[in-house]
Amino acid sequence: QSNVMAGKRGLIVGVANDRSIAWGITRAVTLNGAEVALTYQGEALEKRVRPLAAEVGATLVAPCDVTDDDSMKALFDTIAEKWGRLDFLVHAVAYSDKNQLKGKYVDTTLDNFLRTMQISAFSLVQMAQYARPLMQHGGSILTLSYLGAERVIPHYNVMGVAKAALESSVQYLAADLGPENIRVNAISAGPIKTLAASGIGDFRYIMRWNEMNSPLRRTVSIEEVGNASLLMLSDMGTGITGEVMHVDAGYHIVGMKAEDAPDI
Ligand code: NAD
Secondary structure, three states: OOOOOOOOEEEEEOOOOOOOHHHHHHHHHHHOOOEEEEEEOOHHHHHHHHHHHHHOOOOEEEEOOOOOHHHHHHHHHHHHHHOOOOOEEEEOOOOOOHHHOOOOHHHOOHHHHHHHHHHHHHHHHHHHHHHHHHOOOOEEEEEEEOHHHOOOOOOOHHHHHHHHHHHHHHHHHHHHHHHHOEEEEEEEEOOOOOOOHHHOOOHHHHHHHHHHHOOOOOOOOHHHHHHHHHHHHOHHHOOOOOOEEEEOOOHHHOOOOOOOOOOO
């Protein structure tokens, strides 16, 4: 615990429950001094998010569905009215039809391709557009990605393609907004058991595979992603933009695990 986030106000989009990666980030930033606004997607999730918001003293709780531009506009209008500025923004949003998060990518439909892209990649651009006028003294935008953007992971399919677009968007947005001192980064997290992850085929096996093969021989927690986010979101990271930082127990570096070769 420190005060590295003291005086900073941030919007965090993507808390669904206390297992959400966005919740790990919310806990970390508030423990370290930040004031936050949280959103919920629909009434069912509002019931879960409100008590969590109260727990961290969130000063603003509002609905936000990224496919509904009116709700986005209303959210940022409220922030402008209440705070007048925004120091950081966390985008932890993704969606795809779970019937296409199993089986093969080749079977992706146009409809689900476009929807997945809109919710999981374009929404970052959309939020950057709304956040920009509130970040006139600079700011930090952080999104969440996964290794499936860079390499083929079974069942990740269209979500991997959307994460590739998301990571590329991080670079283009970082270049566009850098002159305004707005930084844009991503954390590529290892697999974590969350609501969104439960839609991915054989997710338990993906977790197990990471435990067996990552350098640290384990997976990561939402607390660890939260702690890492402090670097990107605080003034400790003012020299970092356009970066995709892996918080995955090192899994992304492994080509082949060192172990005694079997007799073959
Ligand atoms: P989660 O289910 O807790 O969070 C996903 C969030 O996306 C939810 O809060 C949901 O309400 C929100 N969302 C979906 N559609 C939306 C819409 N139309 N409008 C507004 N919000 C919408 O799961 P999570 O795993 O914490 O996911 C957060 C982010 O982390 C996602 O981008 C996910 O791809 C990424 N990520 C997850 C893992 C993992 O293994 N869990 C690994 C790497 C990256």
